[in-house]
Amino acid sequence: MKILITGGAGFVGSRLAQRLLERGTLAGRRIETLVLADQAAAQPALLADARVQSRVGPLLDQCAALRVEDFDGVFHLASAVSGECETDFELGLRSNLDSTRALLDALRTRTEQGAPPARLVFSSSVAVFGPDPSVPLPARVADDTLPTPQTSYGTHKLVCEHLIADYTRKGYLDGRSARLMTVTVRPGRPNGAASSFFSGIIREPLAGLEAICPVSPEVSHPVSSPARTIDGLIAVFEASREALGGRTALNLPALNVRVSEMLDALEAVAGRAVRERVRFVRDERIAGIVAGWPGGATGARAARLGLQPEANFADIVQQYIADCRSAGQAETALRGLETR
Amino acid sequence: MKILITGGAGFVGSRLAQRLLERGTLAGRRIETLVLADQAAAQPALLADARVQSRVGPLLDQCAALRVEDFDGVFHLASAVSGECETDFELGLRSNLDSTRALLDALRTRTEQGAPPARLVFSSSVAVFGPDPSVPLPARVADDTLPTPQTSYGTHKLVCEHLIADYTRKGYLDGRSARLMTVTVRPGRPNGAASSFFSGIIREPLAGLEAICPVSPEVSHPVSSPARTIDGLIAVFEASREALGGRTALNLPALNVRVSEMLDALEAVAGRAVRERVRFVRDERIAGIVAGWPGGATGARAARLGLQPEANFADIVQQYIADCRSAGQAETALRGLETR
Numbered sequence: 001m002k003i004l005i006t007g008g009a010g011f012v013g014s015r016l017a018q019r020l021l022e023r024g025t026l027a028g029r030r031i032e033t034l035v036l037a038d039q040a041a042a043q044p045a046l047l048a049d050a051r052v053q054s055r056v057g058p059l060l061d062q063c064a065a066l067r068v069e070d071f072d073g074v075f076h077l078a079s080a081v082s083g084e085c086e087t088d089f090e091l092g093l094r095s096n097l098d099s100t101r102a103l104l105d106a107l108r109t110r111t112e113q114g115a116p117p118a119r120l121v122f123s124s125s126v127a128v129f130g131p132d133p134s135v136p137l138p139a140r141v142a143d144d145t146l147p148t149p150q151t152s153y154g155t156h157k158l159v160c161e162h163l164i165a166d167y168t169r170k171g172y173l174d175g176r177s178a179r180l181m182t183v184t185v186r187p188g189r190p191n192g193a194a195s196s197f198f199s200g201i202i203r204e205p206l207a208g209l210e211a212i213c214p215v216s217p218e219v220s221h222p223v224s225s226p227a228r229t230i231d232g233l234i235a236v237f238e239a240s241r242e243a244l245g246g247r248t249a250l251n252l253p254a255l256n257v258r259v260s261e262m263l264d265a266l267e268a269v270a271g272r273a274v275r276e277r278v279r280f281v282r283d284e285r286i287a288g289i290v291a292g293w294p295g296g297a298t299g300a301r302a303a304r305l306g307l308q309p310e311a312n313f314a315d316i317v318q319q320y321i322a323d324c325r326s327a328g329q330a331e332t333a334l335r336g337l338e339t340r
Numbered sequence: 341m342k343i344l345i346t347g348g349a350g351f352v353g354s355r356l357a358q359r360l361l362e363r364g365t366l367a368g369r370r371i372e373t374l375v376l377a378d379q380a381a382a383q384p385a386l387l388a389d390a391r392v393q394s395r396v397g398p399l400l401d402q403c404a405a406l407r408v409e410d411f412d413g414v415f416h417l418a419s420a421v422s423g424e425c426e427t428d429f430e431l432g433l434r435s436n437l438d439s440t441r442a443l444l445d446a447l448r449t450r451t452e453q454g455a456p457p458a459r460l461v462f463s464s465s466v467a468v469f470g471p472d473p474s475v476p477l478p479a480r481v482a483d484d485t486l487p488t489p490q491t492s493y494g495t496h497k498l499v500c501e502h503l504i505a506d507y508t509r510k511g512y513l514d515g516r517s518a519r520l521m522t523v524t525v526r527p528g529r530p531n532g533a534a535s536s537f538f539s540g541i542i543r544e545p546l547a548g549l550e551a552i553c554p555v556s557p558e559v560s561h562p563v564s565s566p567a568r569t570i571d572g573l574i575a576v577f578e579a580s581r582e583a584l585g586g587r588t589a590l591n592l593p594a595l596n597v598r599v600s601e602m603l604d605a606l607e608a609v610a611g612r613a614v615r616e617r618v619r620f621v622r623d624e625r626i627a628g629i630v631a632g633w634p635g636g637a638t639g640a641r642a643a644r645l646g647l648q649p650e651a652n653f654a655d656i657v658q659q660y661i662a663d664c665r666s667a668g669q670a671e672t673a674l675r676g677l678e679t680r
Binding site: 089108132133134135143144145146148149150152155158159162163165166169170245246247248250301 | 429448472473474475483484485486488489490492495498499502503505506509510584585586587588590641
């Protein structure tokens, strides 16, 4: 089968690609070709695999070519992130709405020409939820909580969920929307996401660097590790429509954790000196965006697919440390780690 | 003030225009100019008023010109209807999504150039609600019921609600979305809306014609008269943001009525012979679309704005008869009416 990952050079996309290549199959079929579309080239380690093709350029520009190409499966991960969308409204519309619409219409064109509908998993986000004066936000948002997004990013994700559900209803594709929790710990540099600090306050101290936490230690947030997030995307792809239980989006599993608990876990795993590299300096812009996000989430439909959140945040910190070691990056990424 | 009505040559748009001209003011300000944009020219009676301008052509083509024009208020009513969207997917996307996006971006352009945000009322629809396997539909949908639309029309309306909320949050406009119930009794010919028969089964028998009801007499539906619908649009325009209670859409008042009760009311007002002109011939396509709509609705936020539904369906039939008489159309439109 032939698979497309949009955002295939990104953090989640690269890991998903690596995992699919290791598995070799998806939904019981052999993966022959894995196309990674992104603004940047795919990672060299992935490109070394003969099954991998890298397509570089804005997704919006790539979609015309997709109209004459058959994919059996698509993971649509490409997206401008929340902070970017708040500072550049047009970028958000183009990257998140127009690109998704172009992708859906490319897939529709193929089915109108007689191709079977491609299966598509869309990475939506817990950011579809937010507090509106007309609708109090529950402490933990569920699959069927009314989404009232308070950011452009969340609005775009919700709009795409509904377009995908309608294209699916019409038989143009077999779409499924999974709401990702905040994926942490992300390696590398901070990105434009307002949620970036949820990784930074773990990643930077482990690398021996000071980190700034822009929100109160009492802020609670639904998070997930990279590995569990990718498990979730694959399970949602492989599920039957009956098991999914509807065309609406479902929440992926969440570990609901306060910033203070994240830092307690960091200290338990890495020591007090590491934790003390985190300083609290409130950033009103970031804190304002985060205040519009739910403090926790539940994932009842994901649980029925066999998906569970991590048991505790220390497991997530350990997973990050193990990943850095296996990637041969311990010398820099874990420079600040105490020997205990 | 200068007001734009998109869909200003349509049934609701024309009546709204007439009402605004009669009032002379909106939200306490004098109406100087009323622009009626539509695919067809505005009604001659409206055009006779010096305040009225008619703009003819697809809304999508008109929006470029709107980027250099200031409106104080917009009623965005233009839309492809539900039946059309089900049979022509691209038409629905273009008429309902792309046109709304172009309108919102035209208004955004003006505020980015320093104009105050225009107030905009969007006519959303009770069709945003539908039964999804993951979410049981309540017997009566409320303002905060989770919308899971089961038609492209309902999907487009919901998507536009969320875009308008986000453009409003950003300060590009002051948008309010009001979900219209099925407006009945519409005069004239059946249109492409799947809900068209809700008017036809009253209008045709009164005109002495046979009418086909394509669904069971047990089907229940939330309806509203033209007059109450226009009251609702104006009240939502005039309300303060605080009174609206949030940026999410609100339901306009609904009279929840079964087809059999509509016919009972027709008989009570117009006599048995009139009622007997309605025959039941099931149409699976129409019945399928209608089965995806809620059987009733509540409007708690509208009630807090002082808006109430009609007390009974006989009042709606009487309103239609009075309208035909005052428009001088009794001879044809009420040809079938028994003298009682």
